[in-house]
Amino acid sequence: MSKAPATESATCLPVTYKLPTGPASCKSKKDICAIGAPFYIKDINRLCGGPPVLQRVTIISEPSTGGDPGVFYCVAWTGSANEISRDGVLLMNAPGYQCGADLVAPSGNRDGLGQAIVFYDTEQPCTPLYPGTRQTYPAVLDYSGLDNQQAPTYVCLSEHLGA
Numbered sequence: 001m002s003k004a005p006a007t008e009s010a011t012c013l014p015v016t017y018k019l020p021t022g023p024a025s026c027k028s029k030k031d032i033c034a035i036g037a038p039f040y041i042k043d044i045n046r047l048c049g050g051p052p053v054l055q056r057v058t059i060i061s062e063p064s065t066g067g068d069p070g071v072f073y074c075v076a077w078t079g080s081a082n083e084i085s086r087d088g089v090l091l092m093n094a095p096g097y098q099c100g101a102d103l104v105a106p107s108g109n110r111d112g113l114g115q116a117i118v119f120y121d122t123e124q125p126c127t128p129l130y131p132g133t134r135q136t137y138p139a140v141l142d143y144s145g146l147d148n149q150q151a152p153t154y155v156c157l158s159e160h161l162g163a
Contacts, residue, residue, distance in 0.1 A: 013047075015039040018130045018161075033134060036101070036159035040132040052137035054123055055157070056085040059143050063092040073118055074099030075157065090141065101157040104129060104136065119153045126156035135159050 012026035018038045025039075032039045033048035035055055045051055057075060072093050077100035080087035091098060105116035106124040128136040136158040143150040 013041065015041050018133060018135070020132070035134055035137050036157075036161075037134040038130065038159070038161045039134075040130065042132060044132050044134070048134070052126070052134050054154075055137060055139040057139050057141050057157075058085050058087045058145055059090050059141050060087050060145055062090040062143070062146065065092075073103040074160075075101045075103070077101070085142070096160065099160050101159045103155045104158045106156045118155055121151075121154065123154045124156060129158050135161065 011028050013029060013032060014024065015027050015032060016022040016024050017040065019040055020042075022040060027039050029047060031037060032041055032044065035052055041047060058080075059075075060078060074091050074094055074096075075088040076091055076094070076098050078087045078089060088100065103118040104126075105118055107127045123138055123140070126136050126138045130136070136156060139155050139157045141153045141155060143152065
């Protein structure tokens with residue numbers, strides 16, 4: 001006697017989009033726990049085995065200057081990726097449609113001028129923009145492919161999703 005194929009409901013968990021009040025749907029654990037996923041579930045760390053793990057982003061191009069206070073940074077994904085790393089271009093003050101993920105300040109960290117601090121020498125606990133999702137996650141920017149041999153920097157990324 002053969003076993004009946006698993007039904008979608010057996011592998012599907014009820015979620016909402018970004019917020020507890022967002023549009024409801026049904027997703028697999030793999031989809032919910034994926035880095036950058038916008039699916040809200042109340043006990044996401046318990047479901048996924050803890051908070052998001054540090055991701056490596058290999059920077060293949062960066063702006064020529066460090067920018068002024070108030071500069072907005074993001075990463076444009078280049079499409080190259082594997083299980084341990086994604087390639088990206090660090091952008092400064094780019095329009096949102098060019099960005100795959102924004103660099104965000106963990107826990108609202110600000111400098112003496114009130115500007116958001118987004119680059120660190122050590123890994124930071126990233127405060128999710130949407131708690132209960134995997135949309136915000138810690139990352140290390142690896143500049144080893146660039147000529148300047150800049151030391152890696154730690155950031156919190158929040159994936160761009162939707163319009």
